[in-house]
Amino acid sequence: MSLTRPIRRVGSVFIDASYEIGGAARLLVRIFRRLVPPDLDIPELRRCLLRMGYRSLSIMIATAFVVGIILVIQAFVFVDRYGLRSQLGWGAGFTTIRELGPVLLALMFSGRVGAYTAAELGTMEVTEQVDGLRCLAIDPISYLVVPRFVAMVISLVALTIIGNTVALLSASVMGDIMMDVDQHTFWSNLFAMLTPWDYATSIIKAALFGAIIAVTSCHYGLTTTGGAPGVGRSVNNAVVSSAVAIFVVDYLSTFVMG
Amino acid sequence: MINLVNIHRTFDGEKALDGLTLFVPRGTLMGIIGPGGCGKSTLCKVACGLIRPDIGAVVVDGVDLVRADRKKLLDVQRNCGVQFQNDALFEHMTVLANVEYPLRRLTDLGLGEVRARAMERVAMVGLSGFEDRYPNSLSGGQRRRVALARACVTDPLILICDDPTAGLDPVTSRRILDMIAGIRYQTGNTVIVVSSDVPGLLSVCERTALMWSGRIIEEGIPADFMRSERDEVKRFLDDARLPFGGNG
Numbered sequence: 001m002s003l004t005r006p007i008r009r010v011g012s013v014f015i016d017a018s019y020e021i022g023g024a025a026r027l028l029v030r031i032f033r034r035l036v037p038p039d040l041d042i043p044e045l046r047r048c049l050l051r052m053g054y055r056s057l058s059i060m061i062a063t064a065f066v067v068g069i070i071l072v073i074q075a076f077v078f079v080d081r082y083g084l085r086s087q088l089g090w091g092a093g094f095t096t097i098r099e100l101g102p103v104l105l106a107l108m109f110s111g112r113v114g115a116y117t118a119a120e121l122g123t124m125e126v127t128e129q130v131d132g133l134r135c136l137a138i139d140p141i142s143y144l145v146v147p148r149f150v151a152m153v154i155s156l157v158a159l160t161i162i163g164n165t166v167a168l169l170s171a172s173v174m175g176d177i178m179m180d181v182d183q184h185t186f187w188s189n190l191f192a193m194l195t196p197w198d199y200a201t202s203i204i205k206a207a208l209f210g211a212i213i214a215v216t217s218c219h220y221g222l223t224t225t226g227g228a229p230g231v232g233r234s235v236n237n238a239v240v241s242s243a244v245a246i247f248v249v250d251y252l253s254t255f256v257m258g
Numbered sequence: 259m260i261n262l263v264n265i266h267r268t269f270d271g272e273k274a275l276d277g278l279t280l281f282v283p284r285g286t287l288m289g290i291i292g293p294g295g296c297g298k299s300t301l302c303k304v305a306c307g308l309i310r311p312d313i314g315a316v317v318v319d320g321v322d323l324v325r326a327d328r329k330k331l332l333d334v335q336r337n338c339g340v341q342f343q344n345d346a347l348f349e350h351m352t353v354l355a356n357v358e359y360p361l362r363r364l365t366d367l368g369l370g371e372v373r374a375r376a377m378e379r380v381a382m383v384g385l386s387g388f389e390d391r392y393p394n395s396l397s398g399g400q401r402r403r404v405a406l407a408r409a410c411v412t413d414p415l416i417l418i419c420d421d422p423t424a425g426l427d428p429v430t431s432r433r434i435l436d437m438i439a440g441i442r443y444q445t446g447n448t449v450i451v452v453s454s455d456v457p458g459l460l461s462v463c464e465r466t467a468l469m470w471s472g473r474i475i476e477e478g479i480p481a482d483f484m485r486s487e488r489d490e491v492k493r494f495l496d497d498a499r500l501p502f503g504g505n506g
Binding site for chain 2 (some may be wrong): 126127129130131132134135136137138
């Protein structure tokens with residue numbers, strides 16, 4: 001009996017994970033069906049863009065600013081030891097644009113917007129507001145999910161572009177202060193070494209992460225049961241699952257995109 | 259007309275409906291009573307197509323909701339007003355916006371007419387002056403009344419009220435049941451009301467059904483219902499503190 005328990009537990013975890021992944025994949029298919037041709041509520045999309053994109057701007061800029069500074073502080077030892085001052089722009093740009101920018105900003109976005117969305121939809125589900133929409137012949141996917149999906153993808157792409165820029169600005173200033181790497185050296189090295197594909201990679205990753213956060217948070221929100229504690233569980237599951245999915249997709253996309 | 263035939267529905271292995279059969283004639287005010295957890299809310303959601311039964315047929319005005327395609331289901335739902343147990347008010351909208359919303363989504367009425375009709379329904383439920391308030395600033399009874407106004411604002415052919423009196427004091431509870439009865443007599447439409455206020459419900463409804471463990475075990479006009487010889491009916495009415503054999 002005791003020998004089979006770990007196996008049963010692993011099996012149970014696997015079945016639960018498959019159930020959630022299957023549910024999220026099904027939701028993604030339903031979203032795409034409503035995107036071609038577009039069937040979404042435009043006023044709701046506008047509200048979502050304002051709330052998810054514009055109102056996240058300050059916290060994302062603050063995060064990106066600190067990321068740029070930390071990057072230079074961490075790089076200082078190696079740049080100083082090997083005399084790579086002229087390569088600081090490339091190093092900071094490559095790391096920020098291809099990896100740190102999209103991933104860290106996506107995790108921040110998941111904590112702020114994904115958690116909010118899971119809580120919002122979860123509360124609507126347990127208070128029967130979603131049923132109320134169905135009764136008014138309003139498709140909850142078109143009205144609630146598709147605008148959030150589109151808004152999260154657009155917002156995270158835009159915030160990642162802005163965040164990358166801010167992180168590089170703060171890195172260039174910090175490089176100037178700590179290592180005497182002047183602005184011209186930093187930026188000319190960065191633009192000379194980075195290719196358009198590096199920028200494209202960042203945008204593709206941001207779009208993928210936005211889609212992951214949207215689908216995960218909407219899936220957990222709409223499958224909430226069990227009142228207020230259920231909403232808490234949904235938020236927790238949405239944030240944890242989004243983070244795991246972001247790292248897995250980051251690995252796969254890095255592997256595929258080089 | 260609503261006809262539910264041999265409905266079975268299970269949630270996570272628990273039977274919510276277990277062979278339920280119920281016929282609600284057109285234009286009837288049908289009261290559903292029963293102990294907590296017997297499946298009354300599930301019955302309401304099955305009757306308006308929000309929950310699909312595992313087995314059985316749900317026929318609403320000649321359309322079988324189980325086999326109907328999405329378009330037909332939406333057509334039926336357009337003619338179905340539902341007041342949910344949790345009110346289901348949209349918290350980001352004012353009272354007036356909540357009541358206007360079904361008219362904006364489901365009708366072609368102009369803005370002025372939508373506003374006038376919504377104001378009229380808000381006044382009908384006694385909430386004039388509360389139009390610009392948000393649901394979170396209202397009491398439980400006021401929220402129920404807003405939900406009732408929203409459910410009936412389009413004059414739906416079928417009105418389903420899922421425990422509109424839950425948690426309310428007897429006076430407010432009776433007031434809400436009287437409003438529902440008033441809507442039924444004004445419009446002549448079909449109304450299904452689930453309520454834990456058994457005396458109040460028996461005094462306003464035309465037919466009553468008792469649910470027990472996921473099925474209807476007694477159904478009839480309130481006077482006959484009160485004289486039922488079934489043990490479960492006697493026990494339930496006794497628990498509800500109704501004098502058995504009385505006239506309701």
